[in-house]
Amino acid sequence: MTTTSTSRLLRTEVPKEETWNLSDLFPTFSDWEKELQSIQEDIDLVTNFKGKLTKDAQTLLQAIHELEAYQQRVFHVIVYTSLLTSADGTDPVNQSAYSKASSALANIESKLAFIESEILHLTNKDINDYIAEQPELENYRKWLNDILEEKPHKLSPEVEEALAVFGELFEAPRNIFSISKASDMQFESIFNKDGEEIPMSEALYEENYEYSEDTVARRNAYESFKKTFQQYKNTYAxxxxxxxxxxxxxxxxxxxxxxxxxxxxxxxxxxxxxxxxxxxxxxxxxxxxxxxxxxxxxxxxxxxxxxxxxxxxxxxxxxxxxTYKEGTxxxxxxxxxMGPEYIEIIKQGINNRWIDRSENVGKANGAFCSSPYGAHPYIMVTWSDNMRSTFILAHELGHAGHFYLAGKHQTLxxxxxxxxxxxxxxxxxxxxxxxxxxxxxxxxxxxxxxxxxxxxxxxxxxxxxxxxxxxxxxxxxxxxxxxxxxxxxxxxxxxxxxxxxxxxxxxxxxxxxxxxxxxxxxxxxxxxxxxxxxxxxxxxxxxxxxxxxxxxxxxxxxxxxxxxxxxxxxxxxxxxxxxxxxxxxxxxxxxxxxxxxxxxxxxxx
CATH class of the missing domain: 1.10.1370.20 (Oligoendopeptidase f, C-terminal domain)
Known part of the structure; x- marks a missing residue:
């Protein structure tokens, strides 16, 4: 038989404390929709600099400030939809939101392609002169130099802008892979050494059964895992x-x-x-x-x-x-x-719902930490009440601590x-x-x-x-x-x-x-x-x-x-x-x- 939604929790059935608090990014889904519309309308705040970005040091600095403020808003919009689909990729509302955000991002990136193209007209001497005139630009020296290092590999501004338009399509392979794994794959339930039938999913396999001391359950889970993946191999190839x-x-x-x-x-x-x-x-x-x-x-x-x-x-x-409490x-x-500054960040992550730890239908497998600039990090894990889960969570909290500190001490x-x-x-x-x-x-x-x-x-x-x-x-x-x-x-x-x-x-x-x-x-x-x-x-x-x-x-x-x-x-x-x-x-x-x-x-x- 195949596992159904009744053998695993639906996202709506997961206790609130086991989920991350997306309202820290946007209070409601409606607020996200409004911001999605706003960032598309407000892109002129940055594109107004097109054709004059490198006119002088002051203009370049102003443009960078506008770019960072605008990109922070864009990142929040994109991360929000990414987190929604990671938590439940089967939800058509989440899928639609992710698609809308991806389409908007591709359009935004195409319109912002002029930034690198215009900076490429600068020389290292120009950058040094600009920094001498506007010392704050020193903060962006590496960013500017990284762009110049890519000069031999850049195409004409028109071609770069055209390629940026296709950004959403270029991401299609990864999106197809991710959506398919989260939404389409179904696994046969398995039996453990006691002959009991137990549910099977990719997340359960990777976070639990693969490490199980029950050889029968471990090998049966592998066979179920293999059988399902075999069905998708040509599509994924x-x-x-x-x-x-x-x-x-x-x-x-x-x-x-x-x-x-x-x-x-x-x-x-x-x-x-x-x-x-x-x-x-x-x-x-x-x-x-x-x-x-x-x-x-x-x-x-x-x-x-x-x-x-x-x-x-x-x-x-x-x-x-x-338990989760003991592990944290x-x-x-x-x-x-690591000292009080670092430990305080970790406490915030544990106590303030930065972490999504449930195992539910449609949830992406594995673990990750997403750290949108100007907001706190978000961590996804699937908690399994074992010490391996504790190590995995410690790992993701390491990412959170890193990017929290970097975000606090550096510009975007x-x-x-x-x-x-x-x-x-x-x-x-x-x-x-x-x-x-x-x-x-x-x-x-x-x-x-x-x-x-x-x-x-x-x-x-x-x-x-x-x-x-x-x-x-x-x-x-x-x-x-x-x-x-x-x-x-x-x-x-x-x-x-x-x-x-x-x-x-x-x-x-x-x-x-x-x-x-x-x-x-x-x-x-x-x-x-x-x-x-x-x-x-x-x-x-x-x-x-x-x-x-x-x-x-x-x-x-x-x-x-x-x-x-x-x-x-x-x-x-x-x-x-x-x-x-x-x-x-x-x-x-x-x-x-x-x-x-x-x-x-x-x-x-």
Whole structure:
């Protein structure tokens, strides 16, 4: 049978306290509708500068101020609809609102395309002269310089404006993928080891069953998961191939050496830094994780360790639960080391409904933090009353703390650092949580072992799941540039090979493993997946510094968070004491994972 809405809560049935408070963005849906109309009418506040943007320093500064104020309003409108559809993608009202906002955004972006086109007429000398005349423009130096760096890849103003008109269509592959997963996918219910029938959804699988100690339920959930995804593979392959083709053709149109060159350019990351992350971690981590796989097979007492068993608990009979209240209290205790300013932000998030934690029909899977400038962050998770949920929430609160501080100390155009850095603040919170729990349970060997496995879950998520997504992307872009058709079978083959190359013969793979490229929206976000490993590499080193140096390390890290996007990632990370251009800094994190696995193995001997 197939699960129905009666086996999972409808959005309207979810207790209010488990949902985020969207009225902090707009008091009512009607207020949002009015603002949607207003931002389309008020675009003249910015377009009035067209043709005279760079006339003099004062005009440029005025234009930037108007742009930031206007973009803040636009972001609030767009984020509101994005949050609505994330909470319930099946609601036709939410779908309609998202469509209207996306259409308006495409029109707005086309009308604002003149800004970069006119700034491109400036030289570095012009910018220096303008800053000398209007010192406040110093705050926007990086933003201006970033635009100038793209000059070799910009097209004529008319072409740039025309391309911007099609912005909504260019986002279609990602939107189709997201709406389809949230609204169309139905999963067969499953049976647990006691023969009880239990509901199944993608969110339940990814947040619960995949980590279940019940081997029967875990494997049955995987079979249900696989069966449903198999039905969509050709549709999603076409959707993803369209996204990749768009990127490849855009790279050629803009005169980049490759699509990888283009995607890394937006991150301010060199190809060497990118290759280091993929190569050093895969090569160094694989032997450690294969040792872990052998230990897991032994402790699960299974004839073969299947791909769907890899996230099972090492000690199936020991899986301590935690309520939401207990979990958030533990997070606050763990983050006290970050000081009162930071901890107050986290308390606000927990107490003031920044967090949506329900599991309901139509809710997007996974977890994220959206941080509209001028408002508080919004966090989506699916709480499952286990410690893994606590780690996930700590992670998203790390994003919230980061962008709250950046928004408080920087102007809108300066808040967003490169995606290469973005996952560092979030994963640091997970490491601090693990350290706190280890200190709490020094005299409990079994609990310490369990905490290590949770910490390994963090590295698994970032150094394996997302890094191997990055390896898959590297393969896909190479095939696309060689003109190889990206069929469903080819995508499954490349995904399966990347997994098998990492795990070797320690894991038994079936055809379902190859389907897992269909799980993530990350593939529609450029070269995003590999950046998780970059962030965790940085946070591993920062956690070590905080443990060894205490308050000075905390203060330097908070200053980095407050810097927002005012520096390129390599320079920003250097302010935290780490040089990511050196492979040995990546190896430090790999070795740390190896030491965790050593501790686990030793604890059983």
């Amino acid at each position: 076409t959707t993803y191939a369209t996204e990749v083709t768009k990127q490849v053709k855009t790279a050629k149109l803009r005169n980049y050496n490759s699509v990888t060159d283009m995607l890394l350019s937006s991150q301010d990351v060199s190809e060497k830094m990118y290759e280091n992350q993929l190569n050093v971690i895969q090569k160094g981590l694989a032997p450690h994780m294969r040792r872990y796989a052998k230990l897991l097979k032994e402790k699960l007492d299974v004839d073969e360790l299947r791909y769907c068993d890899l996230k099972a608990p090492l000690d199936p009979d020991f899986n301590p639960k935690t 209290d533990t997070i606050l205790e763990a983050l006290e080391v 155009l300066n808040t967003r650092p490169s995606t290469y850095f973005v996952e560092a603040p979030s994963t640091l919170n997970e490491l601090l949580l693990a350290e706190h729990l280890m200190n709490q349970h020094q005299d409990d060997p079994r609990m310490k072992r369990w905490i290590i496995t949770q910490l390994l879950g963090t590295y698994y998520h970032n150094f394996i799941t997302h890094l191997l997504e990055g390896e898959f992307q590297r393969r896909v872009y190479q095939l696309a540039e060689e003109g190889v058709p990206l069929t469903a079978d080819r995508l499954c083959k490349e995904k399966q090979e990347s997994l098998e190359n990492f795990w070797g013969d320690t894991v038994v793979f079936d055809e379902g493993a190859g389907l897992t490229w269909m799980r993530q929206p990350h593939y529609y976000m450029g070269l995003y997946p590999y950046t998780y490993s970059a962030g965790l590499t940085v946070s591993t080193a920062v956690a070590k510094r905080i443990k060894e140096d205490g308050q000075p390390a905390v203060e330097s890290w908070l200053n980095v968070l407050k810097s927002g996007g005012t520096k390129k990632p390599l320079d920003l990370i250097k302010d935290a004491g780490i040089d990511m251009s050196k492979p040995e800094n990546i190896q430090i994190a790999v070795d740390y994972v190896g030491s965790l696995i050593d501790q686990l193995i030793d604890s059983y001997e």
